[in-house]
Amino acid sequence: MQNTPKYYIVEAAALPEIFHKVAEAKRMLETGETDKVNVATNRVGISRSAFYKYRDAIAPFQNMMAGRIITFQMMLKDKAGVLSAILSIFANCGANILTINQSIPTGGRAMVTISAETGNLSCPLEELSSELSGTPGVVRAEVVAG
Numbered sequence: 001m002q003n004t005p006k007y008y009i010v011e012a013a014a015l016p017e018i019f020h021k022v023a024e025a026k027r028m029l030e031t032g033e034t035d036k037v038n039v040a041t042n043r044v045g046i047s048r049s050a051f052y053k054y055r056d057a058i059a060p061f062q063n064m065m066a067g068r069i070i071t072f073q074m075m076l077k078d079k080a081g082v083l084s085a086i087l088s089i090f091a092n093c094g095a096n097i098l099t100i101n102q103s104i105p106t107g108g109r110a111m112v113t114i115s116a117e118t119g120n121l122s123c124p125l126e127e128l129s130s131e132l133s134g135t136p137g138v139v140r141a142e143v144v145a146g
Contacts, residue, residue, distance in 0.1 A: 018050060019058050021045060021046045022050065023058050023059075025046065026059075028040040068117075068119075070118050070143055071113060071115045071116075072113070072142070073112070073141075074113075076111075077138075082136070082137030090128075093122055093123040093127070093131075094122040094123070095118055095121060096117040097114060097115070
Protein backbone atom coordinates (compact mmCIF):
# COMPACT_ATOMS: atom_id res chain seq x y z
CA MET A 1 0.00 0.00 0.00
CA GLN A 2 1.43 3.36 -1.05
CA ASN A 3 1.64 6.29 1.30
CA THR A 4 -0.49 9.12 -0.01
CA PRO A 5 0.92 12.57 0.73
CA LYS A 6 -0.62 14.70 3.45
CA TYR A 7 -0.78 18.46 3.08
CA TYR A 8 -0.81 21.18 5.69
CA ILE A 9 -1.25 24.91 5.46
CA VAL A 10 1.48 26.48 7.55
CA GLU A 11 2.22 30.16 8.13
CA ALA A 12 5.42 31.08 6.28
CA ALA A 13 7.07 32.41 9.45
CA ALA A 14 6.95 28.91 10.97
CA LEU A 15 8.87 27.29 8.10
CA PRO A 16 12.61 26.65 8.18
CA GLU A 17 14.66 29.10 6.10
CA ILE A 18 15.49 26.43 3.50
CA PHE A 19 11.83 26.31 2.41
CA HIS A 20 11.73 30.08 1.91
CA LYS A 21 14.88 29.89 -0.20
CA VAL A 22 13.57 26.99 -2.30
CA ALA A 23 10.30 28.86 -2.86
CA GLU A 24 12.23 31.97 -3.93
CA ALA A 25 14.40 29.96 -6.32
CA LYS A 26 11.26 28.38 -7.82
CA ARG A 27 9.72 31.84 -8.23
CA MET A 28 12.82 33.05 -10.05
CA LEU A 29 12.64 30.12 -12.44
CA GLU A 30 8.87 30.41 -13.00
CA THR A 31 8.95 34.16 -13.68
CA GLY A 32 11.88 33.92 -16.08
CA GLU A 33 14.18 35.95 -13.86
CA THR A 34 16.60 33.15 -14.67
CA ASP A 35 16.28 29.92 -16.58
CA LYS A 36 19.13 28.13 -14.81
CA VAL A 37 18.69 26.24 -11.54
CA ASN A 38 22.34 26.88 -10.71
CA VAL A 39 21.88 30.67 -11.00
CA ALA A 40 18.69 30.66 -8.91
CA THR A 41 20.18 28.51 -6.14
CA ASN A 42 23.35 30.63 -6.02
CA ARG A 43 21.33 33.83 -5.70
CA VAL A 44 19.27 32.51 -2.78
CA GLY A 45 22.23 30.78 -1.13
CA ILE A 46 21.32 27.09 -1.25
CA SER A 47 22.79 24.04 -2.92
CA ARG A 48 21.25 22.52 -6.02
CA SER A 49 20.74 19.27 -4.13
CA ALA A 50 18.69 21.07 -1.45
CA PHE A 51 16.62 22.70 -4.20
CA TYR A 52 15.93 19.36 -5.89
CA LYS A 53 15.20 17.69 -2.54
CA TYR A 54 12.45 20.17 -1.56
CA ARG A 55 11.21 21.70 -4.83
CA ASP A 56 8.19 19.41 -5.14
CA ALA A 57 7.35 19.66 -1.45
CA ILE A 58 6.72 23.40 -1.26
CA ALA A 59 4.37 25.70 -3.14
CA PRO A 60 2.88 29.07 -2.25
CA PHE A 61 -0.76 28.88 -1.16
CA GLN A 62 -1.83 30.95 -4.17
CA ASN A 63 -0.32 28.35 -6.53
CA MET A 64 -2.30 25.60 -4.83
CA MET A 65 -5.43 27.64 -5.45
CA ALA A 66 -4.67 28.22 -9.14
CA GLY A 67 -7.51 27.13 -11.36
CA ARG A 68 -9.81 26.85 -8.38
CA ILE A 69 -13.03 28.61 -7.57
CA ILE A 70 -12.86 30.69 -4.41
CA THR A 71 -15.93 32.11 -2.68
CA PHE A 72 -15.67 35.32 -0.69
CA GLN A 73 -18.32 36.55 1.72
CA MET A 74 -18.38 40.24 2.61
CA MET A 75 -20.49 42.52 4.74
CA LEU A 76 -20.65 45.90 2.99
CA LYS A 77 -21.96 49.25 4.09
CA ASP A 78 -24.91 50.44 2.02
CA LYS A 79 -23.01 53.25 0.28
CA ALA A 80 -22.70 54.06 -3.41
CA GLY A 81 -19.48 52.76 -4.98
CA VAL A 82 -18.51 50.14 -2.39
CA LEU A 83 -19.40 47.14 -4.57
CA SER A 84 -17.77 48.84 -7.57
CA ALA A 85 -14.53 49.23 -5.59
CA ILE A 86 -14.66 45.54 -4.63
CA LEU A 87 -15.15 44.49 -8.26
CA SER A 88 -12.20 46.67 -9.30
CA ILE A 89 -9.95 44.86 -6.82
CA PHE A 90 -10.96 41.49 -8.28
CA ALA A 91 -10.31 42.80 -11.81
CA ASN A 92 -6.92 44.30 -10.88
CA CYS A 93 -5.80 40.96 -9.42
CA GLY A 94 -6.94 39.03 -12.50
CA ALA A 95 -9.75 37.08 -10.82
CA ASN A 96 -12.58 36.03 -13.10
CA ILE A 97 -15.86 36.68 -11.29
CA LEU A 98 -18.36 33.87 -11.80
CA THR A 99 -21.23 34.87 -9.50
CA ILE A 100 -22.30 37.81 -7.37
CA ASN A 101 -25.11 37.46 -4.86
CA GLN A 102 -26.15 40.46 -2.78
CA SER A 103 -28.84 40.54 -0.13
CA ILE A 104 -31.15 43.52 0.29
CA PRO A 105 -29.48 46.00 2.67
CA THR A 106 -30.84 46.05 6.21
CA GLY A 107 -29.54 48.29 8.94
CA GLY A 108 -27.28 50.04 6.47
CA ARG A 109 -25.40 46.84 5.54
CA ALA A 110 -25.67 44.12 2.93
CA MET A 111 -24.15 40.65 2.69
CA VAL A 112 -22.41 39.99 -0.65
CA THR A 113 -21.08 36.64 -1.81
CA ILE A 114 -18.71 36.57 -4.78
CA SER A 115 -17.31 33.43 -6.41
CA ALA A 116 -14.27 33.85 -8.62
CA GLU A 117 -12.00 31.62 -10.67
CA THR A 118 -8.39 32.14 -9.55
CA GLY A 119 -6.43 30.57 -12.42
CA ASN A 120 -5.05 33.90 -13.65
CA LEU A 121 -4.42 35.71 -10.37
CA SER A 122 -1.64 38.26 -10.69
CA CYS A 123 -1.43 38.82 -6.94
CA PRO A 124 -1.32 36.40 -4.01
CA LEU A 125 -4.67 35.30 -2.60
CA GLU A 126 -3.63 36.75 0.76
CA GLU A 127 -3.09 40.16 -0.86
CA LEU A 128 -6.48 39.99 -2.56
CA SER A 129 -8.16 39.19 0.77
CA SER A 130 -6.24 41.96 2.51
CA GLU A 131 -7.20 44.54 -0.12
CA LEU A 132 -10.85 43.51 0.11
CA SER A 133 -10.82 43.80 3.91
CA GLY A 134 -9.14 47.21 3.78
CA THR A 135 -11.54 48.75 1.28
CA PRO A 136 -13.58 51.65 2.69
CA GLY A 137 -17.13 50.45 3.25
CA VAL A 138 -16.17 46.80 3.85
CA VAL A 139 -17.18 45.75 7.35
CA ARG A 140 -15.91 42.17 7.01
CA ALA A 141 -14.42 40.05 4.21
CA GLU A 142 -13.46 36.39 4.35
CA VAL A 143 -12.85 33.38 2.14
CA VAL A 144 -15.61 30.88 2.86
CA ALA A 145 -14.90 28.17 0.27
CA GLY A 146 -12.24 27.19 -2.18
